[in-house]
Amino acid sequence: MAEKIPTTSKQWNVTGSDGFDSLKFTEQAVPELGDNQVLVKIRGVSLNSRDILVAQGTYPWKVKPDVIPGSDGAGVVLKIGKNVTRFQPGDQVITMLNQQHLGGSLDPKTMRYGLGASVDGTLRTVGAFDEQGLVAMPQGLSFAEAATLTCAGLTAWNALFGLQGRPLMAGQWVLTQGTGGVSLFAIQFAKAVGAKVIATTSSNEKSKILKEKLGVDHIVNYRETPNWGEKAKSLTGGAGVDLVVEVAGPSSLKQSVESVKMDGIISVLGFVGGMESKEPLPSILECWMSLFTARGIWVGSRLQLEDMCRAIEGNPQKLRPIVDKVFKLEELKDALGYLASGNHQGKVCIEVP
Amino acid sequence: MAEKIPTTSKQWNVTGSDGFDSLKFTEQAVPELGDNQVLVKIRGVSLNSRDILVAQGTYPWKVKPDVIPGSDGAGVVLKIGKNVTRFQPGDQVITMLNQQHLGGSLDPKTMRYGLGASVDGTLRTVGAFDEQGLVAMPQGLSFAEAATLTCAGLTAWNALFGLQGRPLMAGQWVLTQGTGGVSLFAIQFAKAVGAKVIATTSSNEKSKILKEKLGVDHIVNYRETPNWGEKAKSLTGGAGVDLVVEVAGPSSLKQSVESVKMDGIISVLGFVGGMESKEPLPSILECWMSLFTARGIWVGSRLQLEDMCRAIEGNPQKLRPIVDKVFKLEELKDALGYLASGNHQGKVCIEVP
Amino acid sequence: MAEKIPTTSKQWNVTGSDGFDSLKFTEQAVPELGDNQVLVKIRGVSLNSRDILVAQGTYPWKVKPDVIPGSDGAGVVLKIGKNVTRFQPGDQVITMLNQQHLGGSLDPKTMRYGLGASVDGTLRTVGAFDEQGLVAMPQGLSFAEAATLTCAGLTAWNALFGLQGRPLMAGQWVLTQGTGGVSLFAIQFAKAVGAKVIATTSSNEKSKILKEKLGVDHIVNYRETPNWGEKAKSLTGGAGVDLVVEVAGPSSLKQSVESVKMDGIISVLGFVGGMESKEPLPSILECWMSLFTARGIWVGSRLQLEDMCRAIEGNPQKLRPIVDKVFKLEELKDALGYLASGNHQGKVCIEVP
Amino acid sequence: MAEKIPTTSKQWNVTGSDGFDSLKFTEQAVPELGDNQVLVKIRGVSLNSRDILVAQGTYPWKVKPDVIPGSDGAGVVLKIGKNVTRFQPGDQVITMLNQQHLGGSLDPKTMRYGLGASVDGTLRTVGAFDEQGLVAMPQGLSFAEAATLTCAGLTAWNALFGLQGRPLMAGQWVLTQGTGGVSLFAIQFAKAVGAKVIATTSSNEKSKILKEKLGVDHIVNYRETPNWGEKAKSLTGGAGVDLVVEVAGPSSLKQSVESVKMDGIISVLGFVGGMESKEPLPSILECWMSLFTARGIWVGSRLQLEDMCRAIEGNPQKLRPIVDKVFKLEELKDALGYLASGNHQGKVCIEVP
Incomplete structure (x- = not known):
């Protein structure tokens, strides 16, 4: 629990639109934590075809300049802002793609804050996230497995039960x-x-x-x-x-x-x-x-994600996410290439030690 | 209540597919009542474009030979079969189009029994109907108004609340x-x-x-x-x-x-x-x-029709059906022609004394 | 399918209120079939504490004089009335307790027709039932197992999903x-x-x-x-x-x-x-x-029973009804006594050859 | 819109449990705004019996020492914290009682943040509130009217539609x-x-x-x-x-x-x-x-409050909140006394110029 808090984060940024060449990997200072932010040590990321589009500069919706890509992440809370109520240091969490789709109907306002496109995402070692955009990680999963819940898991859940x-x-x-x-x-x-x-x-x-x-x-x-x-x-x-x-x-x-x-x-x-x-x-x-x-359907809400996490936790054998292959954070380009090849059966993931 | 029970019924039949000329108006003996049937004196009918297709022989689904057309009807129960439990003589009732869509999902089986196409319909003075295919008529409406609930009313209700x-x-x-x-x-x-x-x-x-x-x-x-x-x-x-x-x-x-x-x-x-x-x-x-x-959507179920009737009964000013024009039973061809012209605002109906 | 249709039925009747002594077992002629009735050869019955109350004359609601008790039954359709549309000879069916609770809210009207109390029930070899009060039996079950769905199964289903x-x-x-x-x-x-x-x-x-x-x-x-x-x-x-x-x-x-x-x-x-x-x-x-x-909750509706039967048919291993003990039809008093003793784990049933 | 931002706030605090004598009215400096907080000029407050219990020290749940009471408030956004996304200065807003009950089931966690008891409330001229605990005020209402929606309105809505x-x-x-x-x-x-x-x-x-x-x-x-x-x-x-x-x-x-x-x-x-x-x-x-x-039921969620506000905005004649009497902020004790007398028909409110 008393993990040492890093002062720098290794991170990927999309610096242009030259395909995967635009992806740059650097080390940056961890910025000051906002009052309602949670500092998360990212331990697992899962990749989606959306990440390929963002990396290639062909994502049809808004992308923040130099965005840190990645919507799906799982990790450990290192530190919390002074007004945070939802989490404690040591908690394991996963990210949400639509950071503000808490429940009810999706609307254009809640779609504006998409992790890894209009808001900095999960392809880094340490990041600050709004407490409202995180959910407790189900017990019994690896971080890579848990990261797959953000998009693929929630979309499927919404498709069946939404x-x-x-x-x-x-x-x-x-x-x-x-x-x-x-x-x-x-x-x-x-x-x-x-x-x-x-x-x-x-x-x-x-x-x-x-x-x-x-x-x-x-x-x-x-x-x-x-x-x-x-x-x-x-x-x-x-x-x-x-x-x-x-x-x-x-x-x-x-x-x-x-x-x-x-x-x-x-x-x-x-x-x-x-x-x-x-x-x-x-x-x-x-x-x-x-x-x-x-x-x-476009992914799903935080309420749905919470229902899904409970279902997963209650059915550990049947509902273990299927991970095809795991890459290292620095191998992101290879991982995206593998994903683009379409030969996978299940999710392509990143693990961060 | 103690209405005299007629031994004959005047009725329309679709006898071919020569357009409205196929429609024949005759008087027939009222057949013996089945154990679960209800004999209804029809007092109001409302017309739908489906009735035009049936009359013209262009309805794309199954039509019984010489069918009595008309799905929408309202009237008074004259007599009940020996096992009937849902109605009593004197009750005012309206008809359902899908005679067997009692609740839940529409399925091909419940669609097989469409009043005025695969089953004899409402364009007659007296008819026997299965007790399951009738619903209590909301109080406060004329028979012509009540007849409009069967298709137009229920379809709209289902569209909004279904x-x-x-x-x-x-x-x-x-x-x-x-x-x-x-x-x-x-x-x-x-x-x-x-x-x-x-x-x-x-x-x-x-x-x-x-x-x-x-x-x-x-x-x-x-x-x-x-x-x-x-x-x-x-x-x-x-x-x-x-x-x-x-x-x-x-x-x-x-x-x-x-x-x-x-x-x-x-x-x-x-x-x-x-x-x-x-x-x-x-x-x-x-x-x-x-x-x-x-x-x-294809019309709706009996449960929905009952919910709708209660809503109508509880809101007599706001939910009075809008009848554009009323014809006599023998004027059916004129009525269908008027409906086909598309100049109506609301329903085209038939009243039977 | 071409089963010979019996002309007599062996049946239990509740002839008084002297406890189980009121139960009489006789053979009677099978009456003429109503237009919307289905003649069923009963092959399995399951017993409920309600049957004990009916047999003892202590059931708090309406009981028909000399009623044939039993709400839960499974069997084979022998013959159908001339207006029956829901079943064919040879179909396997189960009974409903509230014969008229087809869907939506339970109401006093739909409660009036309780099988084995206000309407003759299933403790007989052959019986005529209204087609609306029967449901197709799920495949893969014995008749005794299927009979348990009428009350115990449907009540549990309604409790969880209703x-x-x-x-x-x-x-x-x-x-x-x-x-x-x-x-x-x-x-x-x-x-x-x-x-x-x-x-x-x-x-x-x-x-x-x-x-x-x-x-x-x-x-x-x-x-x-x-x-x-x-x-x-x-x-x-x-x-x-x-x-x-x-x-x-x-x-x-x-x-x-x-x-x-x-x-x-x-x-x-x-x-x-x-x-x-x-x-x-x-x-x-x-x-x-x-x-x-x-x-x-009081049992459930036909729509719920149909949903439940589909669930059972789709999960034959997990959802096999648990039958504690099976008696013969003529052993009804023993069976009710065993049920009353409270030593059972699962359902007490009757099988009819 | 470009309202001058006050540096002090007049406010009520519950300083003990001697009945209404514990209520003290003072002027305090407006504290620095958190990153996800919204500074609101309170213009209307509505009172509930819960406020009497808090003021008297008899509220059975957690009360923060020296709490500013009042759960129901309506006002104008003066300023927003740097990470706020839900509101802009000039927006009109109302408060939520359960600051964290955003949707779905109420749970003990979301109940912990009750405005005017465990969190400082609305009985002040200016206050900072978490952006998640505010909702856009329906157009067409006075501030006093709008304030009544927080508890009485939402509870009634939940009771009927929840x-x-x-x-x-x-x-x-x-x-x-x-x-x-x-x-x-x-x-x-x-x-x-x-x-x-x-x-x-x-x-x-x-x-x-x-x-x-x-x-x-x-x-x-x-x-x-x-x-x-x-x-x-x-x-x-x-x-x-x-x-x-x-x-x-x-x-x-x-x-x-x-x-x-x-x-x-x-x-x-x-x-x-x-x-x-x-x-x-x-x-x-x-x-x-x-x-x-x-x-x-205990009040309701933010999703329900938003649905209700839309209903009110769409039905301005029928859904105008009923305010019995309006007091000034400094008259709080009189207002609570009047509420306690039970002679009101509708809500007892406070207006702040």
Whole structure:
């Protein structure tokens, strides 16, 4: 607990927009702590494709000049500002991406403070964070594992349980796509609450982790079965899946619509499959023609993150985050490159000693 | 109460698909009552564009041969089958469209029994209905007014309050389109619970009923203001509307998306504006890019209808259904023609003495 | 499927109020089937303490003269009335206690039709039931197991998930009492959705089934630890349990209040512990003084039963009902006596060949 | 906007526990502003019985030595700390009682920071408040009116709409008790969303404001009708009220239980009627015997306060807070005495020029 408080922090900054070359690694003095700030020794970071966009200068939203990138972090509280009430030195904490999305609806105001873009992020050894933007880290996880909760974990949780009044229930069917971080979390959460999962994948090798490790009920290879939506529907006995965790975007939306049950839900989370599409995308009118609800999601709130952390702590075997590979802080460029290659199954992380 | 029970019923049947000429009006014997059936003297019917499609033979779903059309009806119970428990002779009742959608999610099974299409409907003087498909009529309404609740009323109610956990709340903004039956009900319900309403319309004449009679907060003429979505957003102070009651379809979806708040809701109810569109429709991916929820709706459940009837009974001034014009039963073809002309403001009804 | 339809049914009737001596077992003709009735060959029945009260003539609510007792039943559809739409011959079904509680709030009207009290019940070989009062039986269960879902299963499900908007979530703490049917179901459902369970019991022998078979997280012997409420609170880390499944009544309410978290829920299900209490019971004002919600429950609705059946079907290992002992139909008095002795762990059932 | 920033503040402190004599009024230097604090010129305060208890030294929870009392305040932002993001100078704001109850469940941690008890409150001319504990003031209200929202308004809102998934709906029946601040707000909110209200009162004089000004549907004089619970039930047509706003406590609980509908809600808010009772209070087991939900409430969260402020802003006529009498800041003792006398109808306030 009585850890010595460093006076300098090693940190990455995005100093331009020349791709990863803009990333500079330096050592800086730790600035004075604000009254409501918490000084955190970062011990684990997890990377997201958003970090690639920020590092490359192609992130479509506001980025602070020379920003320290990284939204996902886990570490130990070293020191607290004089008005801090939420934490004590020695506490283990994780960061939130939307620093001000405490609960209720996301709004443009709460989106303005995005960690690792408009606000300095987690890719450093020591940093000061607003106490409102941190949450107690679940016990039983490594720091790298805990860091994955910030974005991938919370997005998946929100996708499954975030439509108030219609959370995923035991016995319902969920469809997930691929083996990215959000999809793996969605599978884990779904299985942990007794739901059934159909997962799409492009490779029989990746099927293993899905079936053996995660207990997915059915796997559909979307290359071998281009009409995987219809296939998924038939696997449920004909009614369709209750909830689709739609991450691929244009390349998959039509099949997702095919797969979903009448009055089911499609949680729309982005377009990791790229923006290209061979055919016109299903329009919003399709919600009426096929009778379902499509819900766009951007991460989640602090209240949701707290609910999720409690679920993880209460289910240590089932809900251990899946980390594909761990890099050192100074290897950030390699780590981002590996992430960009798309060969991972689960999260790409950084550990700081 | 001790009404004499007729032995014959005058009724309309759809006998072919030659447009309104297929509609035949005859007198038939009242058949024996089933154990769980209720014999109803129909006193009021309200018409929907669905009735035009059924009459013309262009309804895209299953239609029973020689069906008696009409989903919306209100009347008096004449007699009950021996196992009926829900009603007594003398009770006033209204019909449900989806005879078996009692509560929870709509599913293909409960959609199979649509009054006036796959099951004989309300355009007759006397009819037997399953006790499960009827609901007590709210006090204080005429039979024609009460009949409008079956489809237009319930669809509007579901659009505003049907997303479990996220019903419309006082102080929120609703956007409605035009002066059709569903839109007028949506305005009335929204105002009755303290919400604020922006209504689009094409004519300054129709603005009157909206503003003076219904208390709409702002009216936007969509012909004069093609970018009415942006206009609506600015009228809310910049955040956008909380809920759009989208009835027009292709011609309006893009503006609806423009108008809606982050994390807002678009209730998608059909395409009374026709299926043509000058530009590509917003795709489901837009739910993520602009962060909102799009929810397709098909009428609603008996539980919702009962909630709505209670609301109507408790707010007799504010929630009196708006009937544009009343026809006689034998004038059905004229009534359907008038409905098809699109000149109505509120519901087109039939009254039976 | 083409089962021969019997013309007679063996059945129990409650013919007076002389205790179990009033129970008579006879063979009667199967009456004509109503238009909306389903003829069911009963294959499994499960017994509840309510059946003891009905048999003894001490049930406090309305009992039909000479009623056939039994609310819980599972069997096979032999034949359907001419207007039946929900089932086909050969379907496997289970019964509902409140024959008319289809969804939404329980009300006095829907309570009037209680199977095995005001309406003839399941303790017979063949019976006609209203199609609305039956639900498809989950696959993978024996008939005796399936019969336990009607009351014990549904009550437990409602206790955990029935407060709309606040269902039990993964990682939350549940407190259960004893090894009666409702409590064991509550443990199973809670564990199946990733919650943590503290169970009270009076015997170390019963602890085995709780811990080894059901995976309860902590067991508190309420005889050895009279202040088990406080103990349970400390086992959660000090905050208290999120939800108490309160079945014992006067003897346990005070401890339940001690155990519950701020803003937690106490589902109040009756008084199997008897109506006597050494100390005054906590009053409703306690809800405010300790800040929690107390919710009285009476079984549940058909919509909830359907949700539960889907959960059971999707989790065949975890959610197999626990049957203590199975009797033959003609052994009903022995079975009720065994149930009354209180030595069971799980449900006491009847099987009919 | 460019208001001059005072260097001193006039303020009340509770300096002992000798009743109102412990209240001292002095002028103190305005301390330096914390990084996340907002300096507010207080313009309106509203008083609660809690303030009497704090002033008298009889408040049962933690009180800071020499605390500045007052939880309810409205004013203008003079200056913001360097890390403040939620407000700008010139903004009009209101205070929250539970400074850290931002959303979700109340917990002991968020209860620790109660304005005017464990944290310095609003009975001063200028004060620094944590930005998280303030909310934008609804437009169209005076400062005294706005101050009433903090406790009385939010408590009433929570009582009606706070049970997630079961908010009060149009057409439902609400029962309120007396003419205290919470009860009047509950009546106003209920009527604004189309619900029906039965209000109890002890005086025919007070009936006027209830009926003429607030549009209460039925009034029951509880002195003339001691069985007012039964009376209220009959006024609803026999089913009972959907929701009771129970503020009186022991003297009324039994009647509240009599009045409530099967599956209805009793929001339990305290005991302004005193702790004495002629008869034993209904126990929590009554929730099961009469089948209802009893929910204890302590004010509400920031998310709820924001929802409420939006509702008030959108319904300026219907939702204008009812202020009985306004005092000057230096007249605090008189104001508290007047409040203690119980003769008010609506809120007792302070205005600061």
